[in-house]
Amino acid sequence: GENVEQHPSTLSVQEGDSAVIKCTYSDSASNYFPWYKQELGKRPQLIIDIRSNVGEKKDQRIAVTLNKTAKHFSLHITETQPEDSAVYFCAASISVLRTGNQFYFGTGTSLTVIP
């Protein structure tokens, strides 16, 4: 099955700096790559996603890049703010006809933005 690895496991940045989180996946059939943010005690929420036919996607301070050849994708957060502090999860999804989507998550990155 698919294996998603995520690095680093913890990341501390100064407010205003950029943060980058990287994930790799193993199954070339994966075609959808969402990123989730989970604040302490809350449920994960989607912050950005990318499909396999796109190399980069940006939404304000957040961007995701995908390299299908190398099987890796990254989350970039610019101008970080204290409210960006949370655990971030990457995921890879394989869509299979009839049985549907199976999502594989990375182990998470705990981001701390220091004011």
Place this chain on the structure above:
Amino acid sequence: DGGITQSPKYLFRKEGQNVTLSCEQNLNHDAMYWYRQDPGQGLRLIYYSQIVNDFQKGDIAEGYSVSREKKESFPLTVTSAQKNPTAFYLCASSVGWSYNEQFFGPGTRLTVL
């Protein structure tokens, strides 16, 4: 955040007892999922269902069972066969298969004493 609910928020059970976690959604989503979240291990898929009366095993299905008798409900039973059931359980739903966002419930923290 509304639309997908889980109950109860906290659950305590004695070892050897089966326990059922509730997950309900009113988003009219076809697909529903159950994940287990342990510290340092991310989210691991237990079961998922794309349509009523059909479900598929995820990576860690052993010791768990599910049913999908109604579109809006996807209960998870943690059986006594699950060797380490203490964990945080998250339910999610999405419109259907293909490139669709998953919406998560608030989770249930199960502690087996």
